[in-house]
Amino acid sequence: MVGVGEVCGWSCLVWEVDSRSVVNGKKKNISGDRAGGRLEDSGVTRRRRRGLLGWYRKHFRALPWRVEPGRGRAPGSRKQHPNPYHVLVSEAMLQQTQVATVIDYFKRFVDEFSTIQALADADEQGVLRAWQGLGYYRRARNLHAAARRIVEDHAGQIPDSVDALLSLPGVGRYTAGAITSIAYGQRVPVVDGNVARVLARWHGISEAVDTTPVIKKLWQLAGHHVPKSRPGDFNQAVMELGALVCRPGVPDCGACPVARDCHAHQTGQASALPVLTKKAAPKKVTHHTLAVRHGRRYLFVQRPEKGLWSKMWELPTAERLAGRPGGDQLCAWADRQLGLRIDSPRRVSGFTHQTTHRRIDFVIWTATAKSSMNTKGEWRALGRLNDLPLAKPQTRAIAAIQADEITD
Numbered sequence: 170m171v172g173v174g175e176v177c178g179w180s181c182l183v184w185e186v187d188s189r190s191v192v193n194g195k196k197k198n199i200s201g202d203r204a205g206g207r208l209e210d211s212g213v214t215r216r217r218r219r220g221l222l223g224w225y226r227k228h229f230r231a232l233p234w235r236v237e238p239g240r241g242r243a244p245g246s247r248k249q250h251p252n253p254y255h256v257l258v259s260e261a262m263l264q265q266t267q268v269a270t271v272i273d274y275f276k277r278f279v280d281e282f283s284t285i286q287a288l289a290d291a292d293e294q295g296v297l298r299a300w301q302g303l304g305y306y307r308r309a310r311n312l313h314a315a316a317r318r319i320v321e322d323h324a325g326q327i328p329d330s331v332d333a334l335l336s337l338p339g340v341g342r343y344t345a346g347a348i349t350s351i352a353y354g355q356r357v358p359v360v361d362g363n364v365a366r367v368l369a370r371w372h373g374i375s376e377a378v379d380t381t382p383v384i385k386k387l388w389q390l391a392g393h394h395v396p397k398s399r400p401g402d403f404n405q406a407v408m409e410l411g412a413l414v415c416r417p418g419v420p421d422c423g424a425c426p427v428a429r430d431c432h433a434h435q436t437g438q439a440s441a442l443p444v445l446t447k448k449a450a451p452k453k454v455t456h457h458t459l460a461v462r463h464g465r466r467y468l469f470v471q472r473p474e475k476g477l478w479s480k481m482w483e484l485p486t487a488e489r490l491a492g493r494p495g496g497d498q499l500c501a502w503a504d505r506q507l508g509l510r511i512d513s514p515r516r517v518s519g520f521t522h523q524t525t526h527r528r529i530d531f532v533i534w535t536a537t538a539k540s541s542m543n544t545k546g547e548w549r550a551l552g553r554l555n556d557l558p559l560a561k562p563q564t565r566a567i568a569a570i571q572a573d574e575i576t577d
């Protein structure tokens with residue numbers, strides 16, 4: 170059984186080499202250079218890299234944070250490399266979010282904060298507001314904190330070393346690799362979900378790719394593959410291959426530049442790989458959002474520094490009321506948590522919001538405050554929320570309250 174192993178001729182690289190693979194319960198020989206060899210470049214390796222880079226030049230998506238691959242670029246030259254600030258912003262946005270969603274957000278963001286200095290000078294609420302709708306708001310706060318650190322400690326220059334990048338808030342190994350290879354032309358690997366899927370299939374990795382030892386091996390494999398010349402293009406080529414051709418589920422092997430050497434394709438396992446560990450089912454919880462009105466204004470509060478939607482604003486929301494609370498419990502909660510006496514709340518509507526780990530049923534209530542004095546937060550008319558960053562469930566809750574106002 171082939172473990173985490175190199176069995177193709179692409180790099181002559183061996184982890185745990187066995188010249189046989191199991192296909193439908195039967196062992197199959199992988200002949201010649203596919204059985205592995207020494208950990209070094211070969212003519213085969215260079216040819217495969219060229220094939221992949223040629224495919225990328227032809228098929229790459231022209232995205233606003235990219236430059237055309239290889240155009241007039243001398244190895245190590247910063248000419249023609251994308252702006253490191255654009256790479257940093259795009260990589261922060263692309264974590265957990267699809268390219269198609271990110272494009273418009275990226276354009277608006279770099280329009281509003283055109284340099285690292287402009288981002289560092291901005292206030293956090295403005296940055297969160299620009300991020301509104303992208304989700305995972307910690308990314309925005311980390312990016313903002315990283316910009317301030319870059320201005321303070323690196324004279325406004327985005328570092329070109331992996332170690333310096335890793336010391337910045339929110340920058341992990343993947344982002345550091347993307348910036349150093351794509352923006353600075355250094356021979357540094359990247360492994361994201363797309364790269365992991367391509368490498369797992371290409372090399373016939375049958376262990377779960379989201380376990381620590383396999384992740385470590387994927388980084389080693391990626392580090393071996395990335396060339397000295399055009400490392401940024403190469404890394405992007407592998408990621409693009411994962412996004413466009415070697416997709417989750419059933420890959421389009423007929424359009425793949427490495428199909429000839431791909432273990433999974435050769436052995437009929439392409440759609441069975443990569444293997445992932447089973448994730449726990451999302452936890453079901455209920456949040457009660459209370460739109461408290463005083464005159465024409467509603468109370469908004471800021472969420473705490475830590476946790477889900479940290480530092481975003483919201484209509485006050487009770488997250489830990491047991492069972493199916495009625496108006497009396499909500500009155501008591503408002504008194505206790507907000508220092509606010511309210512008339513008995515009325516239930517307006519509800520919806521479900523899914524996060525990575527939780528399935529949240531939102532119940533939306535409305536109530537009238539007896540006074541607006543001595544409360545935490547801000548009283549705002551619903552038409553004057555432009556400067557308050559609001560997560561998606563809150564925009565839905567506000568829309569429900571607006572619709573209720575019309576019909577009430």
Ligand code: SF4
Binds near residue numbers: 371423425427428
């Ligand atoms: S041949 Fe198929 S499975 Fe292999 S890397 Fe290409 S698309 Fe993925």
